[in-house]
Amino acid sequence: MVDNIMNHKSIRKYKTENVPEHILQQIIEAGIRASTTGNMQTYSIIISSDKKIKEKLWEAHFKQNMVLQAPLILTFCADFNRFVKWCNLRKANPGYDNFLSFFTGAIDALLVAQNVAIAAESNGLGICYLGTTTYNAKLIIETLKIPKRVVPVTTLVLGYPDENPGLTDRLPFESIIHKDVYHDYSSETIDSFYKEKEELDFTKELIEINKKETLAQIFTDIRYTKNDNEMFSEKFLEVIKKQGFMNNE
């Protein structure tokens, strides 16, 4: 079990082979067993295999080829639409048009997604999370006909792997753990925690190819820039509002 988790690798090349229906069902059932706030299950999973839909999702996800290659794209949404409709049919007055409810649905959806990821990998499938879901939530909402009170929060690409990458490096155990209370980092601890990552051959190549001085600059200047983050922050907050989670109903 834990072996399975320990061997997780994001897969970015997929075979065209379909995922059998009974395996997909088993994986989703595993997802549904995840903890959920008050057992409200305030999430939905949209499973897209249609070629035209996948082409539009491919554009939303920055044209990453795996979105076209893999047979299934799973979009995980914070969903209060189902619950609110139920309340309205049961003489109950729902108060879920607010940020806390959005975040509650997002937590629900993300725990389900991780169960799905683990169950998929234990069935020999490969997965990759798409962070682009929040960047282009508006386009995804249009493509997948997502109604009010529903916001996509993450996406899993799912299929049989056509590559076998090595494990990705991680920061040392001690760098992400705090005992009893948070112990802030000194310059010395930061240096020691990032040393291994910075000394990888892979890192050195990356710095050279990108003509940068440090690995951190690759993140701040190329991969996750201030301008992009600010633009996507505004867009995502706008989506959360438009979908009815900022008391604007």
Added chain:
Amino acid sequence: MVDNIMNHKSIRKYKTENVPEHILQQIIEAGIRASTTGNMQTYSIIISSDKKIKEKLWEAHFKQNMVLQAPLILTFCADFNRFVKWCNLRKANPGYDNFLSFFTGAIDALLVAQNVAIAAESNGLGICYLGTTTYNAKLIIETLKIPKRVVPVTTLVLGYPDENPGLTDRLPFESIIHKDVYHDYSSETIDSFYKEKEELDFTKELIEINKKETLAQIFTDIRYTKNDNEMFSEKFLEVIKKQGFMNNE
């Protein structure tokens, strides 16, 4: 593996027995293998076992007894503090004082939390998520000395179970799945999807004890009310801002 996931139950009564250090280490290592945006690992885990700290956390978590009973309380945080400190030491100009970065860190932290939950259960431990983390984030931040650029997003209670509850009911598979695109619910589908839940003896008792007409009213009038949700929304947005994720630095 999937069997393990399928048998998940939230545990609310714990033995006082400690969790051996090597098991805790194994569980956290499993957490760290979870996917993380750009391999930035923008999360931290605060592991609290000190009696005084736990007493304060118990207050923050609405005085739920399991917080005192269980040997370990794990607070999962979206954390850009470590990453930003690293950028600043490496001539890189970080742009992570925005909502997208907070949400990215939250996704990271929640995927780690679910890995930890599954690894814990596969080692015979019990877990329970505490949704109260976002409600009382401010008090948790003070208690755990959490610095700027860090926001607690969920908490796991961890220890050896002192109860063996049955599986919790879930909505039918078809109610949370949408094929290709979102298919909105009709009153008829809502009725059929909630029928089983509404007909449980447990539900009928709950309605009687609470003197309500419907199960939905227990959610809207008692458990997750509009007033509470709006108050906690404001408080949580204020925390996100105060911790430096709304371009206010």
